[in-house]
Amino acid sequence: MSVALVDDHPLMIEAISSLLLRSGRFDVVATGVCANDVVDICTRNTPQVIVVDLNMPGDIYTAMSAAICASPSTKVIAFTAATGVDSAIRALDSGATGYVLKGSSSRELIDAITSAHSGETYITQHFASRVIAALRDTSLRRRAAEAVKLSIREQQIVRLLLHGKTNKEIALTIRISEKTVKHYMTLLMQKLHVRNRLEVVIAAQKLDERGAAAMH
Known part of the structure; x- marks a missing residue:
């Protein structure tokens, strides 16, 4: 050998x-x-x-x-x-x-x-x-990190959430119904393993910080 x-x-x-x-x-x-x-x-x-x-x-x-x-x-x-x-x-x-x-x-x-x-x-x-x-x-x-990968639409909603937008304002901005926004919020809570809108914002902020850190 x-x-x-x-x-x-x-x-x-x-x-x-x-x-x-x-x-x-x-x-x-x-x-x-x-x-x-x-x-x-x-x-x-x-x-x-x-x-x-x-x-x-x-x-x-x-x-x-x-x-x-x-x-x-x-x-x-x-x-x-x-x-x-x-x-x-x-x-x-x-x-x-x-x-x-x-x-x-x-x-x-x-x-x-x-x-x-x-x-x-x-x-x-x-x-x-x-x-x-x-x-x-x-x-x-x-596997956990992969599970938190967001769709393009979910990323749009997260960005608007981080800017303090309401569901109605999000719906108007990206031209979907308020009901559809609520559906996406439910999906985001499931993906991010959180229980409410505030926790979605906090988890999204952490994701945003990790993404920014990975760029440097």
Whole structure:
């Protein structure tokens, strides 16, 4: 199996190379020391698996995504001392198939490379439950955010609400009946999980602030 290693610590690369070569199952085809090397190696060498340290010069997460675009058959394993769940989620979102902590055993790293090559996701065992729980929470938050996406008409009504318009004034402004405005208000209460007009305005204000923050 062709494997590439990218880590800015020469001793780490030397140790992993020796480990993989001794097993007789792997061929180390390239090594690198920074984020840019990840993309270059995948473009030139198309290794079956590339093991990447996250704490290196350059934007490593963008590099992982770009490397997978350059060589879709290459599987990426993040091999890192970073024990934060956020780092793991970001690496997996960037396309990593494995996340192995540097405190793991050599057997775990080999298992991760083998699993990644087979298309299976591998996370350091004692760390996996935390990552899975966080991924579940992240998924729920994303679904909740998607549920609050408003239609164009709902956005129009929200903007007018934020300007203090009554239902009658909203109806006249966007040329629909007052009854239709009330229908949209009911939909907005359901979408925003609120109980009355005032809470719709408060929730809409928060949405508006989040949208403005995302623009900067």
